[in-house]
Amino acid sequence: MAKAKGGVEEMVLKGKIKVPYTWYVGECASRFYVELRDNKRIFGTKCAKCNKVIVPPRSSCGKCFVPITEWVEVKDTGVVQTYTVVHYAVPGIQPLKPPYAYGIIKLDGADTGFVHVIVGADLTALKAGTRVKAVFKEERQGNMLDIQYFTPV
Ligand SMILES: [Zn+2]
Numbered sequence: 508m509a510k511a512k513g514g515v516e517e518m519v520l521k522g523k524i525k526v527p528y529t530w531y532v533g534e535c536a537s538r539f540y541v542e543l544r545d546n547k548r549i550f551g552t553k554c555a556k557c558n559k560v561i562v563p564p565r566s567s568c569g570k571c572f573v574p575i576t577e578w579v580e581v582k583d584t585g586v587v588q589t590y591t592v593v594h595y596a597v598p599g600i601q602p603l604k605p606p607y608a609y610g611i612i613k614l615d616g617a618d619t620g621f622v623h624v625i626v627g628a629d630l631t632a633l634k635a636g637t638r639v640k641a642v643f644k645e646e647r648q649g650n651m652l653d654i655q656y657f658t659p660v
Contacts, residue, residue, distance in 0.1 A: 525599075535566040538578070544649040549641065551617050553577040562617040563651075581616035583641035584660065588613050588620050592630050602652060606630055612639055612657055623651070627658035 511517050532540065535552070542548045551562035556571040560579050567574050590610035593601065608630055611620035625639060639657040647653035 533566070535564050539564050540649040540651075540653070543643075543651075543653040544647040547583075547643045547647075547653075549581050549583055549614060549654075551579050551581050551614075551619075553579045559618040560616060561619050562614055562621050579616065581614045583614070583643075583654075585612045585614035585617070585621070585639060585657075587611070587625065587633065587635055587637045587639055589635055590625060590633055592633070603656070607656070608633055610639075610657065623654060624656045625658065626656045633659070 539550055542550050549562065550564060551560045552564035552566070552575040553560045554568035554571055554573065554575050555577060556573050557568060559568070559570070560581065561568070561575070562581055564578070565575060588611045590608045592608045593605045596605050603624055603626060608625040609622065610625045610633075611622055612625075613620050623641075625633065627642070638660050640660045641654045642656055642658055644653055644655045
């Protein structure tokens with residue numbers, strides 16, 4: 508390593524730059540996000556072969572490997588399947604101020620888990636099986652955070 512004029516070792520450090528970006532989410536996710544944004548409705552797709560309702564929707568079944576064309580509206584309520592409680596803040600990355608929980612929620616009418624945040628309750632009382640309901644943002648933009656969070660009911 509080279510020495511600077513004062514005899515101090517010159518250092519080179521590695522860093523990362525946060526780069527905002529956009530991407531085309533495809534026809535299937537576009538329809539899902541438009542329904543969230545415009546109608547506060549949650550849709551999945553239903554596989555004609557195994558009859559599973561997948562939320563968020565997919566255009567093909569990951570189990571049967573067949574295209575999916577049927578759309579099914581599911582409820583904005585569901586059951587927590589598993590979760591973890593976040594106690595530490597990571598500014599710039601987390602959508603909410605801790606404490607809150609990340610959970611996998613099986614919405615009523617769906618056969619798959621839906622990952623989202625859970626707030627608004629005593630999180631020490633949260634458990635697998637807790638019933639929750641979606642709380643939508645007032646001003647929605649067409650993304651997953653149009654559902655602001657789920658809260659126990
Ligand atoms: Zn299937």
